Amino acid sequence: MMKAKSASLTSMDSARDPEGSAVIQIQKLCVEYAGRGFGQGPTLAVKDLDLRIGQGEVFGFLGPNGAGKTSTMQVLLGFREATRGEAFLFGVNVRQPIARQRIGYLPELTYYYKFLTAEELLRFYATIFKIPRSETERRIDALLDLVELGSVRKRRIRDFSKGMQQRIGLAQALINNPDLLILDEPTSGLDPLGRMKVREIIQRLKNEGKTVFFSSHELGEVETVCDRIAIIHQGELRVAGRVGDLVAKYHTDLEKIFLQIVGYRAESSS
Amino acid sequence: MNTISALAGVVIKELYRRKDFYVLFVLTALITVLMGMMRFFNDAKIIGYVKEICLMLVSISALVIAITTAARQIPAERENRTIFPLLAKPVTRGQVLVGKFLGSWLATGIALVVFYLFFGILSGSHENRWPVLILLEAFWLQWMMLSVVIALVVFGSVTFSAPSANITICMIVVLGILTVGEHLNQVAMQQNQPVGSIISMIYFLIPHLEWFDIHKLVLFNQPPVPWVYCLLASLYALGYTAVFLFAAWLAFRHKPLTA
Numbered sequence: 001m002m003k004a005k006s007a008s009l010t011s012m013d014s015a016r017d018p019e020g021s022a023v024i025q026i027q028k029l030c031v032e033y034a035g036r037g038f039g040q041g042p043t044l045a046v047k048d049l050d051l052r053i054g055q056g057e058v059f060g061f062l063g064p065n066g067a068g069k070t071s072t073m074q075v076l077l078g079f080r081e082a083t084r085g086e087a088f089l090f091g092v093n094v095r096q097p098i099a100r101q102r103i104g105y106l107p108e109l110t111y112y113y114k115f116l117t118a119e120e121l122l123r124f125y126a127t128i129f130k131i132p133r134s135e136t137e138r139r140i141d142a143l144l145d146l147v148e149l150g151s152v153r154k155r156r157i158r159d160f161s162k163g164m165q166q167r168i169g170l171a172q173a174l175i176n177n178p179d180l181l182i183l184d185e186p187t188s189g190l191d192p193l194g195r196m197k198v199r200e201i202i203q204r205l206k207n208e209g210k211t212v213f214f215s216s217h218e219l220g221e222v223e224t225v226c227d228r229i230a231i232i233h234q235g236e237l238r239v240a241g242r243v244g245d246l247v248a249k250y251h252t253d254l255e256k257i258f259l260q261i262v263g264y265r266a267e268s269s270s
Numbered sequence: 271m272n273t274i275s276a277l278a279g280v281v282i283k284e285l286y287r288r289k290d291f292y293v294l295f296v297l298t299a300l301i302t303v304l305m306g307m308m309r310f311f312n313d314a315k316i317i318g319y320v321k322e323i324c325l326m327l328v329s330i331s332a333l334v335i336a337i338t339t340a341a342r343q344i345p346a347e348r349e350n351r352t353i354f355p356l357l358a359k360p361v362t363r364g365q366v367l368v369g370k371f372l373g374s375w376l377a378t379g380i381a382l383v384v385f386y387l388f389f390g391i392l393s394g395s396h397e398n399r400w401p402v403l404i405l406l407e408a409f410w411l412q413w414m415m416l417s418v419v420i421a422l423v424v425f426g427s428v429t430f431s432a433p434s435a436n437i438t439i440c441m442i443v444v445l446g447i448l449t450v451g452e453h454l455n456q457v458a459m460q461q462n463q464p465v466g467s468i469i470s471m472i473y474f475l476i477p478h479l480e481w482f483d484i485h486k487l488v489l490f491n492q493p494p495v496p497w498v499y500c501l502l503a504s505l506y507a508l509g510y511t512a513v514f515l516f517a518a519w520l521a522f523r524h525k526p527l528t529a
Contacts, residue, residue, distance in 0.1 A: 077358045079527040097360045105358035111351035113280060115287045127276035128359045172355060182358070 022088070023180050023211040024053040024076065029085035031071040031235075045071040047235040048085070053228075055179075058202060058212045060226035060243075062219070064262050068235040069215045073184060076213075077105060089180065101129070104178035106169050108185040114158035118149055118168050121157060122175055129176040143171040146201070163194050170201065181205060183214035187221060199225055223254045233262050273361055274369045281373020282380070285339055294331050295384065301327055318489060321393055325485045328385040329412065335381050336416045337440055340374040340423035344522070345433045353527060364519050367424060371515060374420045379413050403494040408484050410500060414507035415482035419444055421514035422477075428522040447479045477510040 031046040046068040053059045063069045074080040075087050076094055092099040112121055119140050126136040144150040147167035152160070157168060166189060173181060186202075187195040202212050202225050216222050222229060223243055230240040238261045239246065243254065250257045301324050347353040347366075356366065386409045394400045422443070426436040450457075451473075458469035482503055484495060 074527070077354070079354065079357060081524060081526070097362045099360075100358060101360045103358070105355060107351070107354050109351070111354050113284070113352055114350075115284050116280070120283075124276055124280060125355075125359065128273050128356075128361055130272055169355075176359075 021055050022052050023055050023057075023090060024051065024059075024213060025088040025091070026051040026072070026076075027086045027088075029072065029075060029087055030083045031068070031075060031080065032083040045235050046075075046232075049232070049235075049237055051230060051237070051240070053211060053213060055211055056206065056209045057227050058206050058225055059214070060222040060229040061213060061215045061232070062217075062222065062229055062258060063215075063232040067232045067262075069232060070184070071235075072232070073182065073215065076182065102176070102179045104173035104176060104181045106173040106181070106183045106186055108188055112157050112165065112168065112172070115156060117154050117156050118144060118160075118171075119153045121168065122171060125172050125175045131176065139175060139177070143174055146174075147171045147197070162189050163191060166190055166194065167197070170198065174201075178210065180211045180213065183212065185216055186214055187216070187218060195221070219255045219258055229254070231258060231261050238262075273365045274372060277366060277369025278373035278376060281339070281343060281370060282377045285335075285377040294335060294381070297327075297331065301388075317393075317396060321389075322485075322489055324389055324393075325488065328382075328389060329483075329485070331385065332378060332382050332412065332416060333419065333441075333444065336374065336378040336420050337423050337437055337444070339377055340371070340420040341427055341433045341437045341440065343370040343374060344424070344427040345436075348527065357527070363523050363525075367428075367515060367518050367522060371420055371424050371511075374424070375413075375417050378416050378420065382409060382413055382416070397491075399491065401488070401491060401494075404484070404488055404492070407494050407500055408488050411482040411484055411503055414504050415479050418477045418479065418507050418510045418514070421511040421518070425514045425518040425521070428518050428525065444479065447476055448483070451476060451478055452480050477507075482507070 026049055029046055029049040030044065033043045033045055035041050035043065049068070049072060061069055061072070071080065075082045076089065078094055078097065078100065081095070087094045089099040090102055094100075113124075116124065122140045122143065123136060126139065131139065140153075141150070144153050147170055149164060149167055149171065152164070157165060160168065170186075173183075181202075183202075186198050190198065199221065202214075205212055206225075226243055228240065228242050229246070231238045239257070241249075246257055247253060250260070252260075344353075344367075347356070347370075353366070357363070386405055390400075390402070390405045419440070423436065423440045426440050427433065430436040430439065454469055454473035454476075458466045458473060460466075461469060486492075487495065
């Protein structure tokens with residue numbers, strides 16, 4: 001009976017991910033928003049999106065504002081349910097909270113309990129992941145050193161500068177030693193040193209075989225750190241592939257590819 | 271359970287780190303000082319009145335702490351967007367609701383213990399009587415009553431968009447039940463149909479919070495109520511608490527959260 005059940009689960013997993021070892025699998029995802037005004041129809045934010053991100057990849061998710069990036073991330077993180085289609089993290093449907101056991105998430109802006117100290121915040125999130133106490137303390141020390149906040153560990157987050165808040169955000173995203181890191185505009189609001197630190201951390205995670213999925217408007221940064229990218233516009237996937245292949249195909253840099261795909265025309269050319 | 275207790279711990283930490291929490295403690299201290307001054311009148315009746323005022327203020331303060339603490343939990347999580355990093359972890363929305371409820375209830379319980387300690391010590395030192403058992407029962411029943419109130423407020427916090435609307439509506443509902451709840455069946459009998467049936471139905475549906483109030487027994491130095499009564503009242507409170515939390519979960523489980 002158990003064997004039959006596990007066999008059926010395996011076949012289900014391979015149906016979800018025919019190529020195997022997908023960390024993120026998005027199939028025909030649609031996200032629709034109900035119209036707010038009288039007689040206003042629903043708005044389709046994401047339309048039939050298919051994406052597959054394998055283990056160890058650094059994947060850049062690009063698009064102009066309102067393209068559908070945030071809606072896609074919201075579905076992956078369980079903040080919103082898909083209207084149609086499915087999304088899986090490590091083969092587990094994102095509707096199940098356990099799908100988020102192996103991920104770390106860094107939001108674009110700092111959304112943390114400001115009345116807690118840096119170490120209390122990390123301890124709180126460690127408790128959620130059921131990390132043993134001694135291991136929690138070891139990880140808190142290591143992460144606060146990594147983000148260079150060890151000296152202010154007992155200071156409340158409300159007294160942190162914006163850059164410090166972003167760094168404590170990065171530490172909380174890494175508290176469970178995640179296999180997948182989802183970063184929403186990770187370098188927005190950071191000074192050049194902070195940006196460099198984030199890039200170093202992404203590179204280090206990549207070297208450890210972790211997967212990084214991030215959205216960004218910093219195309220130069222994307223070009224530097226990403227293995228693959230996808231550009232989404234008006235809810236539809238317009239292009240996806242290796243950065244090098246795309247640059248070779250379009251004979252130009254990523255910024256120009258992006259502008260071409262989103263239909264931007266400079267005033268002088270019109 | 272780890273997740274729920276961690277969430278509850280954050281609620282308690284927030285409460286004791288907020289300045290407004292201490293304002294109520296200062297008020298309690300002022301009340302007790304006022305009560306201490308009554309010694310000069312040497313009138314047993316005046317002491318009784320002051321005790322009644324004190325107990326009423328303790329009830330109001332506890333109710334205010336319970337409602338305001340519970341009402342801001344979910345809306346503050348959404349407004350400050352702390353709910354996003356939280357729900358990006360393996361946490362269910364049900365756990366968030368139960369954690370917030372438990373934190374608010376425990377925090378209110380801590381405040382209530384302090385209030386009753388002040389009241390007990392000062393009234394005991396004036397009357398040279400130490401009715402620990404009846405005070406313990408009064409505390410317990412009031413705390414159980416507040417569990418129903420907090421669960422109702424948590425339900426309101428996922429239903430109404432503004433916390434102020436939730437606080438106002440819940441305060442009116444709770445004060446309405448406490449003042450006229452027990453008379454509704456008598457009112458129903460005096461009405462024509464179908465109004466009478468509707469009022470009767472409301473009488474049987476609402477949680478009768480007034481059943482938890484034994485302050486008159488405390489005031490008139492009556493013997494404690496049988497523990498069976500406390501047990502039944504606790505079960506009654508737990509039942510309504512579960513109903514309101516379940517309704518809150520139904521309202522919150524599929525609610526889209528916009529970043």
